Amino acid sequence: MTRSHPPAKWVLLLALLAGVLYLCSRVLLPFLSVILWAGVFAVIFQPTHRQVLARAPSSRGAAAFYSTALVFFAIILPILGVGLMVSSELHSALLTAPARLLDLVQHPDPRYAHFVERSLEVLEKRFGVGEVQVREQVQAMAAQVSSILVQGTMNVLGGVIQFVVALCMILFTLFYCFRDGERMVAVLADWIPLEPVRSRALLARIAELIHASVYGVVVLALIQGALGGLAFWALGLPSPLLWALVMSLFATIPMLGTFVVWIPAAIYLAFQGQYGAAVAMFLWGSLVIGMSDNLLRPVLVGQRTQMHELLIFFSVLGGLDAFGILGVLMGPVLMALATALLSAFRATDYPDLLARAQPAPELIVGSP
Numbered sequence: 001m002t003r004s005h006p007p008a009k010w011v012l013l014l015a016l017l018a019g020v021l022y023l024c025s026r027v028l029l030p031f032l033s034v035i036l037w038a039g040v041f042a043v044i045f046q047p048t049h050r051q052v053l054a055r056a057p058s059s060r061g062a063a064a065f066y067s068t069a070l071v072f073f074a075i076i077l078p079i080l081g082v083g084l085m086v087s088s089e090l091h092s093a094l095l096t097a098p099a100r101l102l103d104l105v106q107h108p109d110p111r112y113a114h115f116v117e118r119s120l121e122v123l124e125k126r127f128g129v130g131e132v133q134v135r136e137q138v139q140a141m142a143a144q145v146s147s148i149l150v151q152g153t154m155n156v157l158g159g160v161i162q163f164v165v166a167l168c169m170i171l172f173t174l175f176y177c178f179r180d181g182e183r184m185v186a187v188l189a190d191w192i193p194l195e196p197v198r199s200r201a202l203l204a205r206i207a208e209l210i211h212a213s214v215y216g217v218v219v220l221a222l223i224q225g226a227l228g229g230l231a232f233w234a235l236g237l238p239s240p241l242l243w244a245l246v247m248s249l250f251a252t253i254p255m256l257g258t259f260v261v262w263i264p265a266a267i268y269l270a271f272q273g274q275y276g277a278a279v280a281m282f283l284w285g286s287l288v289i290g291m292s293d294n295l296l297r298p299v300l301v302g303q304r305t306q307m308h309e310l311l312i313f314f315s316v317l318g319g320l321d322a323f324g325i326l327g328v329l330m331g332p333v334l335m336a337l338a339t340a341l342l343s344a345f346r347a348t349d350y351p352d353l354l355a356r357a358q359p360a361p362e363l364i365v366g367s368p
Contacts (some may be wrong), residue, residue, distance in 0.1 A: 026228055033326055038173035040329065041071050042181055043210045049178050055259055064178035077169065086241050089136060194344065202344045209336035216334055217316070221251035224258050224289050231284045235277045237265060252316050252328045258289050311335060 028035070042049075049067040082292045177184070189199040229244025237243070243265070247258040262285035270278035312332055319331020 011318070031169065033323060034169045034173060036323070036330055037170045038177050039168075040210060040214070040333075041075075041174050042177035043207050044214055045071055045178075046181070049181075060179050066174050067178045069173045071174060072171060075173075082241065082245075086245050092239070107168060144248060202340060205343075206339045207335055209340060210333055213329060213332040217252055217312075218329055220293060221248045221328075224248065224292055224295065225250040226263055227289045227292060228258050228285070231262070231281060231289075232265065235269065235274075235281060237269075249328070253313060258283060262289065306330060 045067060048070065049063065052067050052070070053060065053063040056066075073123060123161075175345070185203055189196065189203055192199040192202065194202065225244040225248030228247040229240045231237075232240035232243050243261055247261045250256050250260050251258050264277045266281040269275075269281055312335075315331035315335040316318070316328055317331075319327025321327065321328070323330050
Protein backbone atom coordinates (compact mmCIF):
# COMPACT_ATOMS: atom_id res chain seq x y z
CA MET A 1 0.00 0.00 0.00
CA THR A 2 1.44 3.32 -1.02
CA ARG A 3 0.67 6.57 0.76
CA SER A 4 0.74 9.80 -1.21
CA HIS A 5 2.45 12.84 0.26
CA PRO A 6 1.68 16.41 -0.78
CA PRO A 7 4.45 17.98 -2.80
CA ALA A 8 6.75 20.29 -0.89
CA LYS A 9 5.77 23.22 -3.10
CA TRP A 10 2.11 22.90 -2.00
CA VAL A 11 3.12 22.89 1.66
CA LEU A 12 5.26 25.96 1.05
CA LEU A 13 2.42 27.66 -0.83
CA LEU A 14 -0.07 26.99 1.98
CA ALA A 15 2.38 28.28 4.58
CA LEU A 16 2.99 31.40 2.49
CA LEU A 17 -0.75 31.90 2.03
CA ALA A 18 -1.37 31.57 5.78
CA GLY A 19 1.35 34.11 6.52
CA VAL A 20 0.06 36.61 3.97
CA LEU A 21 -3.53 36.23 5.23
CA TYR A 22 -2.33 36.84 8.78
CA LEU A 23 -0.51 40.01 7.74
CA CYS A 24 -3.55 41.17 5.76
CA SER A 25 -5.74 40.66 8.83
CA ARG A 26 -3.32 42.78 10.85
CA VAL A 27 -3.56 45.50 8.20
CA LEU A 28 -7.37 45.47 8.03
CA LEU A 29 -8.13 44.93 11.73
CA PRO A 30 -7.89 48.65 12.69
CA PHE A 31 -10.54 49.39 10.06
CA LEU A 32 -12.90 46.55 11.00
CA SER A 33 -15.55 48.87 12.44
CA VAL A 34 -15.41 51.08 9.34
CA ILE A 35 -15.86 48.08 7.03
CA LEU A 36 -18.70 46.66 9.15
CA TRP A 37 -20.56 49.99 9.28
CA ALA A 38 -20.24 50.44 5.52
CA GLY A 39 -21.35 46.85 4.89
CA VAL A 40 -24.42 47.20 7.10
CA PHE A 41 -25.43 50.48 5.45
CA ALA A 42 -24.92 48.94 2.01
CA VAL A 43 -27.14 45.95 2.83
CA ILE A 44 -29.89 48.04 4.44
CA PHE A 45 -30.01 50.61 1.63
CA GLN A 46 -29.53 48.15 -1.23
CA PRO A 47 -33.23 48.36 -2.31
CA THR A 48 -32.98 52.15 -2.38
CA HIS A 49 -29.74 52.00 -4.35
CA ARG A 50 -31.37 49.72 -6.92
CA GLN A 51 -34.08 52.33 -7.47
CA VAL A 52 -31.43 55.04 -7.89
CA LEU A 53 -29.47 52.79 -10.26
CA ALA A 54 -32.61 52.15 -12.33
CA ARG A 55 -32.85 55.88 -13.00
CA ALA A 56 -29.19 56.15 -14.00
CA PRO A 57 -28.25 52.73 -15.39
CA SER A 58 -25.46 54.09 -17.57
CA SER A 59 -23.39 55.44 -14.68
CA ARG A 60 -22.89 53.14 -11.71
CA GLY A 61 -20.48 55.64 -10.16
CA ALA A 62 -23.04 58.46 -10.19
CA ALA A 63 -25.73 56.17 -8.75
CA ALA A 64 -23.35 55.07 -5.97
CA PHE A 65 -22.54 58.71 -5.20
CA TYR A 66 -26.24 59.65 -4.97
CA SER A 67 -26.99 56.66 -2.73
CA THR A 68 -24.05 57.49 -0.45
CA ALA A 69 -25.20 61.10 -0.19
CA LEU A 70 -28.71 59.88 0.62
CA VAL A 71 -27.40 57.75 3.50
CA PHE A 72 -25.43 60.72 4.83
CA PHE A 73 -28.30 63.22 4.76
CA ALA A 74 -31.06 60.80 5.79
CA ILE A 75 -29.29 58.83 8.53
CA ILE A 76 -25.85 60.07 9.55
CA LEU A 77 -26.56 63.82 9.64
CA PRO A 78 -29.69 63.49 11.87
CA ILE A 79 -27.73 61.19 14.20
CA LEU A 80 -24.99 63.81 14.44
CA GLY A 81 -27.56 66.49 15.28
CA VAL A 82 -29.17 64.38 18.00
CA GLY A 83 -25.73 63.51 19.36
CA LEU A 84 -24.82 67.19 19.68
CA MET A 85 -28.08 67.96 21.51
CA VAL A 86 -27.61 64.99 23.86
CA SER A 87 -24.04 66.12 24.59
CA SER A 88 -25.33 69.60 25.42
CA GLU A 89 -27.98 68.18 27.77
CA LEU A 90 -25.42 65.92 29.45
CA HIS A 91 -23.06 68.87 29.93
CA SER A 92 -25.85 70.95 31.49
CA ALA A 93 -26.97 68.07 33.71
CA LEU A 94 -23.44 67.55 35.06
CA LEU A 95 -23.04 71.26 35.74
CA THR A 96 -26.35 71.68 37.57
CA ALA A 97 -26.44 68.36 39.48
CA PRO A 98 -24.22 69.48 42.44
CA ALA A 99 -26.16 72.75 42.82
CA ARG A 100 -29.48 70.89 42.78
CA LEU A 101 -28.27 68.41 45.38
CA LEU A 102 -26.95 71.19 47.62
CA ASP A 103 -30.23 73.09 47.29
CA LEU A 104 -32.12 69.91 48.17
CA VAL A 105 -30.14 69.58 51.41
CA GLN A 106 -30.21 73.26 52.43
CA HIS A 107 -33.71 74.22 51.24
CA PRO A 108 -35.81 71.07 50.97
CA ASP A 109 -39.30 71.30 49.57
CA PRO A 110 -41.89 71.40 52.41
CA ARG A 111 -43.60 68.33 50.96
CA TYR A 112 -40.59 66.12 51.63
CA ALA A 113 -38.58 68.23 54.10
CA HIS A 114 -39.26 65.70 56.86
CA PHE A 115 -37.82 62.91 54.71
CA VAL A 116 -34.63 64.91 54.04
CA GLU A 117 -34.23 65.82 57.71
CA ARG A 118 -34.80 62.22 58.77
CA SER A 119 -32.23 61.00 56.23
CA LEU A 120 -29.65 63.50 57.52
CA GLU A 121 -30.31 62.36 61.09
CA VAL A 122 -29.77 58.72 60.13
CA LEU A 123 -26.52 59.61 58.34
CA GLU A 124 -25.26 61.57 61.35
CA LYS A 125 -26.15 58.86 63.90
CA ARG A 126 -24.83 55.87 61.98
CA PHE A 127 -21.95 57.34 60.01
CA GLY A 128 -21.19 60.64 61.73
CA VAL A 129 -22.02 62.58 58.57
CA GLY A 130 -24.09 65.69 59.24
CA GLU A 131 -25.40 68.52 57.08
CA VAL A 132 -22.03 70.30 57.14
CA GLN A 133 -20.20 67.23 55.87
CA VAL A 134 -22.83 66.67 53.18
CA ARG A 135 -22.44 70.28 52.03
CA GLU A 136 -18.66 69.89 51.90
CA GLN A 137 -18.95 66.66 49.92
CA VAL A 138 -21.34 68.28 47.45
CA GLN A 139 -19.00 71.24 46.98
CA ALA A 140 -16.06 68.87 46.47
CA MET A 141 -18.14 66.94 43.95
CA ALA A 142 -18.90 70.19 42.11
CA ALA A 143 -15.19 70.95 41.85
CA GLN A 144 -14.50 67.41 40.68
CA VAL A 145 -17.25 67.65 38.06
CA SER A 146 -15.75 70.90 36.76
CA SER A 147 -12.34 69.23 36.46
CA ILE A 148 -13.89 66.26 34.67
CA LEU A 149 -15.69 68.57 32.24
CA VAL A 150 -12.47 70.43 31.42
CA GLN A 151 -10.61 67.18 30.82
CA GLY A 152 -13.59 65.75 28.95
CA THR A 153 -13.68 68.77 26.65
CA MET A 154 -10.07 68.13 25.65
CA ASN A 155 -10.81 64.45 25.05
CA VAL A 156 -13.90 65.33 23.02
CA LEU A 157 -11.86 67.56 20.72
CA GLY A 158 -9.54 64.67 19.96
CA GLY A 159 -12.48 62.29 19.62
CA VAL A 160 -14.23 64.60 17.16
CA ILE A 161 -11.23 64.52 14.84
CA GLN A 162 -11.11 60.71 14.97
CA PHE A 163 -14.87 60.53 14.42
CA VAL A 164 -14.74 62.80 11.36
CA VAL A 165 -11.92 60.72 9.86
CA ALA A 166 -13.81 57.47 10.55
CA LEU A 167 -17.00 58.94 9.08
CA CYS A 168 -15.21 59.94 5.87
CA MET A 169 -13.75 56.44 5.61
CA ILE A 170 -17.19 54.87 6.13
CA LEU A 171 -18.70 56.99 3.36
CA PHE A 172 -15.72 56.27 1.09
CA THR A 173 -16.10 52.51 1.68
CA LEU A 174 -19.87 52.72 1.29
CA PHE A 175 -19.48 54.33 -2.14
CA TYR A 176 -17.49 51.34 -3.41
CA CYS A 177 -19.90 48.91 -1.75
CA PHE A 178 -22.72 50.49 -3.74
CA ARG A 179 -20.75 50.70 -6.97
CA ASP A 180 -19.10 47.27 -6.93
CA GLY A 181 -21.37 45.42 -4.52
CA GLU A 182 -22.63 42.89 -7.06
CA ARG A 183 -19.09 41.92 -8.07
CA MET A 184 -18.06 41.67 -4.42
CA VAL A 185 -20.97 39.33 -3.71
CA ALA A 186 -20.12 37.21 -6.77
CA VAL A 187 -16.49 36.86 -5.67
CA LEU A 188 -17.55 36.05 -2.12
CA ALA A 189 -19.99 33.42 -3.37
CA ASP A 190 -17.18 31.79 -5.37
CA TRP A 191 -14.99 31.65 -2.26
CA ILE A 192 -17.63 29.88 -0.16
CA PRO A 193 -16.99 26.11 -0.37
CA LEU A 194 -20.58 25.27 -1.30
CA GLU A 195 -22.54 24.78 -4.47
CA PRO A 196 -23.24 28.10 -6.27
CA VAL A 197 -26.96 27.89 -5.52
CA ARG A 198 -26.35 27.32 -1.82
CA SER A 199 -23.69 30.02 -1.69
CA ARG A 200 -26.13 32.57 -3.12
CA ALA A 201 -28.85 31.37 -0.75
CA LEU A 202 -26.48 31.72 2.22
CA LEU A 203 -25.53 35.28 1.28
CA ALA A 204 -29.20 36.17 0.79
CA ARG A 205 -29.95 34.73 4.22
CA ILE A 206 -27.16 36.80 5.76
CA ALA A 207 -28.60 39.97 4.20
CA GLU A 208 -32.04 39.02 5.50
CA LEU A 209 -30.65 38.51 9.01
CA ILE A 210 -28.94 41.91 8.89
CA HIS A 211 -32.25 43.51 7.93
CA ALA A 212 -34.04 41.67 10.72
CA SER A 213 -31.40 42.60 13.30
CA VAL A 214 -31.44 46.27 12.30
CA TYR A 215 -35.21 46.57 12.38
CA GLY A 216 -35.71 44.18 15.28
CA VAL A 217 -33.03 45.66 17.56
CA VAL A 218 -32.02 49.16 16.52
CA VAL A 219 -35.21 50.60 15.01
CA LEU A 220 -37.46 49.23 17.76
CA ALA A 221 -35.06 50.54 20.41
CA LEU A 222 -35.05 54.00 18.81
CA ILE A 223 -38.85 54.03 18.64
CA GLN A 224 -39.17 53.05 22.30
CA GLY A 225 -36.56 55.62 23.32
CA ALA A 226 -38.37 58.31 21.32
CA LEU A 227 -41.68 57.43 23.02
CA GLY A 228 -40.01 57.64 26.41
CA GLY A 229 -38.30 60.93 25.58
CA LEU A 230 -41.63 62.35 24.40
CA ALA A 231 -43.16 61.50 27.78
CA PHE A 232 -40.23 63.12 29.61
CA TRP A 233 -40.65 66.29 27.53
CA ALA A 234 -44.44 66.42 27.98
CA LEU A 235 -44.22 65.93 31.76
CA GLY A 236 -41.48 68.54 32.18
CA LEU A 237 -38.73 66.14 33.25
CA PRO A 238 -35.15 67.36 32.69
CA SER A 239 -32.95 66.27 29.77
CA PRO A 240 -35.56 64.38 27.70
CA LEU A 241 -33.17 63.73 24.79
CA LEU A 242 -30.50 62.32 27.08
CA TRP A 243 -32.97 59.96 28.77
CA ALA A 244 -34.42 58.99 25.39
CA LEU A 245 -30.95 57.83 24.35
CA VAL A 246 -30.50 55.94 27.64
CA MET A 247 -33.86 54.22 27.16
CA SER A 248 -32.93 53.28 23.60
CA LEU A 249 -29.75 51.61 24.87
CA PHE A 250 -31.65 49.70 27.57
CA ALA A 251 -34.30 48.70 25.01
CA THR A 252 -31.67 46.74 23.07
CA ILE A 253 -31.04 44.49 26.10
CA PRO A 254 -33.67 41.77 26.66
CA MET A 255 -34.97 41.29 30.20
CA LEU A 256 -34.13 44.92 31.02
CA GLY A 257 -35.80 47.41 28.69
CA THR A 258 -36.95 50.99 29.08
CA PHE A 259 -38.72 50.41 32.40
CA VAL A 260 -35.30 50.74 34.08
CA VAL A 261 -35.63 54.47 33.32
CA TRP A 262 -39.33 55.32 33.27
CA ILE A 263 -40.24 53.57 36.55
CA PRO A 264 -37.72 55.69 38.54
CA ALA A 265 -39.03 58.73 36.64
CA ALA A 266 -42.59 57.93 37.78
CA ILE A 267 -41.35 57.50 41.37
CA TYR A 268 -39.50 60.82 41.11
CA LEU A 269 -42.67 62.58 39.96
CA ALA A 270 -44.65 61.05 42.82
CA PHE A 271 -41.91 62.12 45.23
CA GLN A 272 -42.31 65.66 43.88
CA GLY A 273 -46.03 65.53 44.63
CA GLN A 274 -47.02 65.35 40.94
CA TYR A 275 -49.20 62.30 41.36
CA GLY A 276 -51.15 62.81 38.14
CA ALA A 277 -47.92 63.06 36.15
CA ALA A 278 -46.56 59.98 37.94
CA VAL A 279 -49.65 57.96 37.00
CA ALA A 280 -49.44 59.26 33.42
CA MET A 281 -45.75 58.25 33.24
CA PHE A 282 -46.55 54.77 34.56
CA LEU A 283 -49.46 54.23 32.16
CA TRP A 284 -47.51 55.57 29.17
CA GLY A 285 -44.54 53.36 29.98
CA SER A 286 -46.47 50.17 30.66
CA LEU A 287 -49.08 50.49 27.91
CA VAL A 288 -47.59 52.55 25.07
CA ILE A 289 -43.85 51.86 25.39
CA GLY A 290 -44.30 48.33 26.71
CA MET A 291 -46.81 47.29 24.05
CA SER A 292 -44.94 48.92 21.16
CA ASP A 293 -42.52 45.99 21.02
CA ASN A 294 -45.32 43.44 20.69
CA LEU A 295 -47.16 45.54 18.09
CA LEU A 296 -44.25 46.71 15.92
CA ARG A 297 -41.92 43.70 15.97
CA PRO A 298 -44.16 41.51 13.75
CA VAL A 299 -44.54 44.42 11.31
CA LEU A 300 -40.84 45.34 11.14
CA VAL A 301 -39.28 41.90 11.47
CA GLY A 302 -41.95 39.33 10.66
CA GLN A 303 -40.65 35.77 10.77
CA ARG A 304 -37.21 36.48 9.30
CA THR A 305 -35.35 35.59 12.47
CA GLN A 306 -36.38 34.09 15.77
CA MET A 307 -33.45 34.10 18.18
CA HIS A 308 -33.93 33.20 21.81
CA GLU A 309 -33.99 36.16 24.22
CA LEU A 310 -31.08 34.77 26.24
CA LEU A 311 -28.99 34.51 23.06
CA ILE A 312 -29.88 38.10 22.12
CA PHE A 313 -29.04 39.23 25.67
CA PHE A 314 -25.49 37.86 25.57
CA SER A 315 -24.94 38.82 21.93
CA VAL A 316 -25.81 42.48 22.67
CA LEU A 317 -23.65 42.67 25.80
CA GLY A 318 -20.79 40.80 24.14
CA GLY A 319 -21.10 42.97 21.05
CA LEU A 320 -20.88 46.12 23.17
CA ASP A 321 -17.73 44.80 24.81
CA ALA A 322 -16.14 43.80 21.49
CA PHE A 323 -17.24 46.60 19.12
CA GLY A 324 -18.52 49.43 21.32
CA ILE A 325 -21.83 51.00 20.31
CA LEU A 326 -21.60 49.16 16.99
CA GLY A 327 -21.93 45.93 18.97
CA VAL A 328 -25.61 46.64 19.68
CA LEU A 329 -26.14 45.78 16.02
CA MET A 330 -23.18 43.55 15.20
CA GLY A 331 -23.60 41.22 18.18
CA PRO A 332 -27.01 39.88 17.08
CA VAL A 333 -25.94 39.99 13.42
CA LEU A 334 -22.85 37.84 14.06
CA MET A 335 -24.87 35.44 16.21
CA ALA A 336 -27.48 35.17 13.47
CA LEU A 337 -24.68 34.71 10.93
CA ALA A 338 -23.28 31.82 12.96
CA THR A 339 -26.76 30.28 13.00
CA ALA A 340 -27.04 30.65 9.22
CA LEU A 341 -23.61 29.06 8.67
CA LEU A 342 -24.48 26.14 10.93
CA SER A 343 -27.74 25.67 9.03
CA ALA A 344 -25.84 25.70 5.73
CA PHE A 345 -23.35 23.17 7.10
CA ARG A 346 -26.14 20.87 8.25
CA ALA A 347 -27.85 21.15 4.87
CA THR A 348 -24.63 20.09 3.11
CA ASP A 349 -24.05 16.42 2.48
CA TYR A 350 -20.71 16.55 4.26
CA PRO A 351 -20.64 12.83 5.19
CA ASP A 352 -20.90 11.96 1.49
CA LEU A 353 -18.27 14.57 0.65
CA LEU A 354 -15.90 13.09 3.22
CA ALA A 355 -16.54 9.62 1.91
CA ARG A 356 -15.73 10.75 -1.62
CA ALA A 357 -12.65 12.64 -0.47
CA GLN A 358 -11.19 9.64 1.38
CA PRO A 359 -10.95 6.58 -0.85
CA ALA A 360 -11.32 3.20 0.76
CA PRO A 361 -8.01 1.65 1.80
CA GLU A 362 -6.59 -0.96 -0.52
CA LEU A 363 -6.53 -4.52 0.70
CA ILE A 364 -3.17 -6.24 0.40
CA VAL A 365 -3.79 -9.83 -0.48
CA GLY A 366 -0.81 -12.06 -0.05
CA SER A 367 -0.23 -15.57 -1.26
CA PRO A 368 -1.03 -18.30 1.22
